[in-house]
Amino acid sequence: MTFSHLGLSQELLKAISEQGYTQPTPIQKQAIPAILQGKDVFASAQTGTGKTAGFTLPLLQLLNNTSANKGDRAPRALILLPTRELAQQVGDSVRTYGKYLSLRSAVIYGGVAIRPQTQTLRQGVDIVVATPGRLLDHLEQKNLNLSQIEILVLDECDRMLDMGFIHDIRKILAKLPSSSRQTLMFSATFSTTIRQLANTLLSSPTLIEVAARNTASEQVEQVVHLVDRDRKRELLSYTISFHNWKQVLVFTRTKHGASRLAEQLAKDGLQTAAIHGNKSQSARMKALNDFKQGKVRVLVATDVASRGLDIERLPYVVNYELPNVPEDYVHRIGRTGRAGKEGRAVSLVCKEEYEYLESIEKLLNQTLVKEVVSGYEPSSLPVNSDIKRSPPKRSQQRRSNWAKSATPAKTPPQQAKKSRPKTTPHRLSTLG
Numbered sequence: 001m002t003f004s005h006l007g008l009s010q011e012l013l014k015a016i017s018e019q020g021y022t023q024p025t026p027i028q029k030q031a032i033p034a035i036l037q038g039k040d041v042f043a044s045a046q047t048g049t050g051k052t053a054g055f056t057l058p059l060l061q062l063l064n065n066t067s068a069n070k071g072d073r074a075p076r077a078l079i080l081l082p083t084r085e086l087a088q089q090v091g092d093s094v095r096t097y098g099k100y101l102s103l104r105s106a107v108i109y110g111g112v113a114i115r116p117q118t119q120t121l122r123q124g125v126d127i128v129v130a131t132p133g134r135l136l137d138h139l140e141q142k143n144l145n146l147s148q149i150e151i152l153v154l155d156e157c158d159r160m161l162d163m164g165f166i167h168d169i170r171k172i173l174a175k176l177p178s179s180s181r182q183t184l185m186f187s188a189t190f191s192t193t194i195r196q197l198a199n200t201l202l203s204s205p206t207l208i209e210v211a212a213r214n215t216a217s218e219q220v221e222q223v224v225h226l227v228d229r230d231r232k233r234e235l236l237s238y239t240i241s242f243h244n245w246k247q248v249l250v251f252t253r254t255k256h257g258a259s260r261l262a263e264q265l266a267k268d269g270l271q272t273a274a275i276h277g278n279k280s281q282s283a284r285m286k287a288l289n290d291f292k293q294g295k296v297r298v299l300v301a302t303d304v305a306s307r308g309l310d311i312e313r314l315p316y317v318v319n320y321e322l323p324n325v326p327e328d329y330v331h332r333i334g335r336t337g338r339a340g341k342e343g344r345a346v347s348l349v350c351k352e353e354y355e356y357l358e359s360i361e362k363l364l365n366q367t368l369v370k371e372v373v374s375g376y377e378p379s380s381l382p383v384n385s386d387i388k389r390s391p392p393k394r395s396q397q398r399r400s401n402w403a404k405s406a407t408p409a410k411t412p413p414q415q416a417k418k419s420r421p422k423t424t425p426h427r428l429s430t431l432g
């Protein structure tokens with residue numbers, strides 16, 4: 001099936017083909033026709049499935065089919081989402097896919113000056129992509145009027161609720177016309193609260209579930225490295241340098257931890273940036289752009305800051321610390337293996353985190369492969385676990401030599417790299 005079978009207009013097909021998309025993803029196949037028919041949609045789709053184009057393309061087409069309001073050009077579509085980064089990305093998608101249409105859009109989020117956003121809104125727009133808090137500021141200042149909204153999209157609903165946006169969302173909903181509105185809800189997980197919200201907002205929705213609930217993408221190869229907490233940083237530097245990973249997204253649990261780790265990795269000679277809520281919006285955007293362009297090799301992020309990051313073909317994700325909410329593990333590793341590309345997710349797990357590991361495995365309904373890297377053996381191992389620790393003898397021998405010649409605590413990996421023996425692809429694959 002191609003995009004032209006889905007009933008999309010020539011202008012949109014042209015924009016899609018310029019993106020190099022040849023076939024719709026499963027969620028696009030289901031969502032696009034349903035939305036074009038004017039149906040409400042309740043979709044469980046992880047990020048990386050192509051869900052943004054799944055709702056943006058039909059939304060653009062529907063708005064383009066009906067003419068803009070005369071006079072104040074009040075917005076006719078509202079896309080609400082949890083974070084600034086996601087707002088930027090969805091705003092970019094709206095512009096990219098809508099480049100041959102004459103629809104206007106505005107991207108609204110906090111942490112930046114409000115005045116340029118006010119000017120854009122006052123000039124009149126068709127589509128508003130917004131985070132809830134800043135949108136409410138604009139509503140209070142009467143910079144926009146939501147009475148003409150025809151399509152409402154709630155993207156990454158689960159995360160909006162996790163971030164405590166439910167009251168803001170309710171205040172915004174109260175400003176929208178309740179009749180003849182089409183509503184589209186997207187969520188990676190379906191909690192009871194999400195279902196309740198869906199019951200109050202949606203009318204006879206089309207249900208779409210492209211990935212089973214809480215399953216990790218099959219394209220992501222997952223592995224756990226068991227290691228003591230105080231040796232995680234060495235193991236991380238070693239792994240990145242040894243495998244010559246060029247683009248790695250590393251997750252920590254706290255903002256402080258992210259900054260500290262970024263500093264330590266930089267001292268190890270790895271170009272690193274951190275992205276978290278204490279950083280200014282411009283610093284976050286710079287870090288992300290540098291990472292995308294390959295100027296920065298390692299990006300250390302917290303869960304909230306990472307939400308919505310879409311970096312094409314991100315090959316590696318590292319959980320430097322496991323999240324204490326198991327669903328976050330699924331979101332984190334969803335940053336790799338996106339849109340048909342393979343990815344690898346490595347979790348560095350110390351004994352204090354074995355409990356979190358168990359909860360994650362329970363959620364995934366899957367036992368993760370556990371490995372001990374030679375030279376980084378932890379002081380204690382989880383009970384009843386199958387642990388890979390003996391790579392083939394020759395490799396073991398070579399690796400031990402490397403470990404001896406480059407004691408990571410004293411020798412930064414950059415230096416260590418020079419002294420390590422030549423490797424073969426086979427040998428690399430035994431290390432994981």
Ligand code: AMP
Pocket residue numbers: 020021022023024025028046047048049050051052053310312338339
């Ligand atoms: P999303 O799940 O919306 O965050 O999209 C994940 C990635 O998939 C983005 O980089 C999109 O540009 C890309 N993408 C979306 N639809 C397609 C498609 N049909 N074919 C190939 N890539 C796509």
